[in-house]
Amino acid sequence: MAKAYFTTNEVAKICSVTRQTVINWIKWGRLKALSTPGGHRRVMREDLVSFMERNGLDLLLLERFEERSKGQVPHCWEYFSTGFTRRGSAHDCDQCLVMQSKALRCYLLRYRTIQDSDTCKTSCETCPYLRKYGRKLGFIPW
Secondary structure, X not given: OOOOEEEHHHHHHHXXXXXXXXXHHHXXXXXXXXXXXXXXXXXXXXXXXXXXXXXXXXXXXXXXXXXXXXXXXXXXXHHHOOHXXXXXXXXXXXXXXXXXHOOOOHHHHHOOOOOHHXXXXXXXXXXXXXXXXXXXXXXXXX
């Protein structure tokens, strides 16, 4: 099933431009977007398709992006880098061994590192990232 809405970051990846370029397209009225209650922009799929057709962008770019995105699990630091999930979080990803080693399964490194200070301060059982992606990663402690 195709996504109904795309973020400005996703549109930027699809069109091979920067996020700021996408924001400018929206501001200038070239690309139609909706605004979330939090002030984030979302582009409806049909508006993106229309924009791409008008500007000579191959729709195969969109199809490839959607194909790559199926079942994809982000790294924990990518998940916590968004402002929404970062609020109230005990994750200091810049100092974390998981990010430094680019590991996907953070819970494996957490229990195998020498010092707890090398990883996040949140227990895996209460981690929002593992609550969302734990099943896909094969980690289900609860």
